[in-house]
Amino acid sequence: xxxxxxxxxxxxAVSQIAEKEGIREVTEVKVKVGxxxxxxxxxxxxxxxxxxxxxxxxxxxSIEKAEARLKCRVCGHEWIFNKEKLDEKTAEAxxxxxxxxxxxxxxxxxxxxxxxxxxxxxxxxxSIKGVK
Numbered sequence: 001x002x003x004x005x006x007x008x009x010x011x012x013a014v015s016q017i018a019e020k021e022g023i024r025e026v027t028e029v030k031v032k033v034g035x036x037x038x039x040x041x042x043x044x045x046x047x048x049x050x051x052x053x054x055x056x057x058x059x060x061x062s063i064e065k066a067e068a069r070l071k072c073r074v075c076g077h078e079w080i081f082n083k084e085k086l087d088e089k090t091a092e093a094x095x096x097x098x099x100x101x102x103x104x105x106x107x108x109x110x111x112x113x114x115x116x117x118x119x120x121x122x123x124x125x126x127s128i129k130g131v132k
Contacts, residue, residue, distance in 0.1 A: 002096070003040055006033075006123055007047030011056065014128055018055060023130035026059045030126035035068040035081055037123060038095035068120025072107035079108055081120060 010031055018026050033039045041063050048061045068081035081101075083091055090104045098121065106113050 003043040004047045006039060007044055007051050010048065010061075010123075010125070011051050011053070013125060015053075015055065017125070017128055018130060021128075021130075022132050023128070024055070024132060026056055026128060026130040028060045028062070028127070028129040030128075031061065031063045032066045032124050032126045033063060034066050034098075034120040034122045035083070036094070036098045036101060036117060036121050038083065038091065038098070039123070041065065064126070066120050069118040070105070070107075070115045071118050072110060072112055073114045073116060074112040075107060075110040077107055077109040078118070081105070 010029070014026060014029055017023075031044075033041070033044070044063060045061065052059065069078060070081055071078045083094075086094070086104065094101050094104065101117075102113050102115070105115075107115055
């Protein structure tokens with residue numbers, strides 16, 4: 001369900017930027033979604049298509065996942081987050097509250113839960129194109 005809230009936030013942010021930049025018709029929006037957000041891309045795309053206003057009538061939204069890279073603070077090992085290695089309950093918990101990833105994921109080298117997320121967290125606008 002948070003995909004709809006994300007879609008509303010994307011539309012709102014793009015609207016504000018378009019207004020500030022004098023864009024009357026937005027033609028393309030590129031969105032990046034961090035893998036740790038575990039956003040269902042197809043639901044987000046559908047939500048964006050349903051929330052389009054006149055300014056977004058012809059907008060092409062493209063959404064790309066940003067791979068999650070993690071780094072252990074204990075041993076320095078870097079690795080890629082792999083959702084497929086999680087059981088369904090854990091994956092769902094992280095889906096709704098990504099900050100609890102430290103509760104379930106440990107360094108594959110030293111088993112420490114003390115790591116930082118280098119990439120793959122958050123949702124951001126990569127680019128916006130339009131007609132002034």
